[in-house]
Amino acid sequence: MTPSPHAGVGLKPQHYAEALAAPAHGLWFEVHAENYMAAGGPRLAWLDAIARDKPISLHGVGLSLAADEPPDAGHLAALRRLVDRYRPMLVSEHLAWSMRQGVYVPDLLPFPRTRAALSRIADNVARMQDAVGRQVLIENPSLYLPLDGHEMGEVEFLAELARRTGCGLLVDVNNIFVSANNLGRSAEAYVDAVPAALVGEIHLAGHDADERMGRALLIDTHAAPVAEPVWALYGRLIRRIGPRPTLIERDGEIPAFPELLAEAERAEGMLRAAERAREALLDA
Amino acid sequence: MPEAAPAFHDAFAAALAGDASALAAGWGSGADLDAGLTVYRNTIAKGCADALTAQFPTVEKLVGEAWLAAAAIAFAKDHPPRQASLLTYGQEFPDWLAAFPPAADLPHLPAIARLDLMWTDAHLAADAEPLPAGAFAALGPDDLGRLTAELHPATRFARFDLTLPALWRALQAEAAPEAFELDETPQGLLMTRPRLDIEHRVIGPGACAFLAALTDRRALADAAGLALAAEPDLALDTAFAELIALGAFGRLIPAAPNRDQP
Structure with a gap:
């Protein structure tokens, strides 16, 4: 299935019935792969039903591609079973680590972007793509602390990872905004530098200010609506690169389904505007 | 470096x-x-x-x-x-x-926690068609000594010396009971998920013995004998009909060879 450049919504169990009943034109859903790694039961049955007329994207949060060890073989096998079952339009993971020496931490941890790290992560991305039998997209992380020892910028690192492995990029605009804020960088410069040809998907989500540090330290909570500066960055990105499948992510303080759909409709409107603008330029 | x-x-x-x-x-x-x-x-x-x-x-x-x-x-x-995957975290x-x-x-908190884990286990278990009603009744006398019933992949059961299963079930209601007296009456809890929804029932020692025997792939006739030994006044036909109706069983398959006989 060719990824359709429409807006989608992160699928939550409390919205299954509404997601199934929603009109299909363009709407798609993304799930965290780890939440469907079960032998059977209602979750899988709901996703079977929803996947019959809406595209599904499988988004991994725990493969730990940036660990100093290969991804867990059992996890890769479980991911392959989900890919075979749901035929997703997109499969993605993070540029981060979370599992090491048999212990998993439910977070996306940072690392120094060294040449050695690039080689190791490229091997792990290749293992993932071999296991699922297709291209995957790799997502830029939210960063919360200034690490020393980087040898490459993040965009340069991701572009080189894509060159070596053939993977694409999942550009999380909220993560760009949060990281730039926390580390004192320019979010606009990052958005302008992402190589258009590599971008296969875009994420939009909400963030919150740290309880102690305030807005000096923003946290990628996915527990709030998409913030206005993030919408502005998103517009800037798609005006340059053109429309891409765009997801509204929400994992905390989950609102009623229509509220998420309203955010998806706003993204959809911006995608169509970006498309019209590009067509007009090409016709001129 | x-x-x-x-x-x-x-x-x-x-x-x-x-x-x-x-x-x-x-x-x-x-x-x-x-x-x-x-x-x-x-x-x-x-x-x-x-x-x-x-x-x-x-x-x-x-x-x-x-x-x-x-x-x-x-x-x-x-x-x-x-x-x-944190779906089974907390074993x-x-x-x-x-x-x-x-x-x-x-x-009693650990036992209640164990029953919660049993629910998740049944919730995530493999899907399968349950054994249809009347399947036991259609069997001939020889079949009862030769066949056993697989438990449905989502069937779980546990036996307690107190009425903890009744307490756990009472707590599933929207309005949980204010107070609950535990009796020293042995009770089992059976959970299964014939399709999408979990079913659970309090079962007696006879049904527990029957399900335990089927877990060991004992023939239906042996399992029935063990059920009666555990609960002499058990109405076997009613108990079996209830278990089948609940969706506790999968396919009928050959029993394991009887280890008591050479």
Whole structure:
């Protein structure tokens, strides 16, 4: 299935019935792969039903591609079973680590972007793509602390990872905004530098200010609506690169389904505007 | 420096565990680092606690949200997740609770936690068609000594010396009971999921013995004999019909060879 450049919504169990009943034109859903790694039961049955007329994207949060060890073989096998079952339009993971020496931490941890790290992560991305039998997209992380020892910028690192492995990029605009804020960088410069040809998907989500540090330290909570500066960055990105499948992510303080759909409709409107603008330029 | 990367992961793990100076050997230091580490620590603690509390809704009804959240954070320190899918996180929680000092005056909490885990286990089990009604009645006398019934992949049961199964079931209601007297009457709890919804029933010692015999692939006739031995006045036909109607069984298959005879 060719990824359709429409807006989608992160699928939550409390919205299954509404997601199934929603009109299909363009709407798609993304799930965290780890939440469907079960032998059977209602979750899988709901996703079977929803996947019959809406595209599904499988988004991994725990493969730990940036660990100093290969991804867990059992996890890769479980991911392959989900890919075979749901035929997703997109499969993605993070540029981060979370599992090491048999212990998993439910977070996306940072690392120094060294040449050695690039080689190791490229091997792990290749293992993932071999296991699922297709291209995957790799997502830029939210960063919360200034690490020393980087040898490459993040965009340069991701572009080189894509060159070596053939993977694409999942550009999380909220993560760009949060990281730039926390580390004192320019979010606009990052958005302008992402190589258009590599971008296969875009994420939009909400963030919150740290309880102690305030807005000096923003946290990628996915527990709030998409913030206005993030919408502005998103517009800037798609005006340059053109429309891409765009997801509204929400994992905390989950609102009623229509509220998420309203955010998806706003993204959809911006995608169509970006498309019209590009067509007009090409016709001129 | 190709060997630096593995060392970084060790240092970061140590920093997360509380030793921020572990990152000073080339990866950073200072107040911004500490504030950032706190964000990671909080996210990890919350992620573990949320995953655990989601597994134990009946325990939460007994002890409240704040008590369980505090217990979950303490549990996660002793038993961090071992895999990225947290759907089955907390298998050690019932045993851990039994040794958790604040739970010392709640002696039945581990059993209630065990029944919550049984629910998740049935919820995530493989799907299969349940054995249809009347399947036992259609069998000939020879079949009863030759065949057994597989338990449905989602069937789980446990036996207790107290009426804990009735308590667990009462707590599933929207309005949980204010007070509940436990009797010293042996009781079992059977859960299964013939299709999408979990069914659960209190069962007697006879039904428990029958299900245990089928778990060992004993022939239906042997299993029935063991059920009657455990509960002499059990109405076998009614008990079997109820178990079939509930969807407790899968296919009929050959019994394991009888180990009592040469």
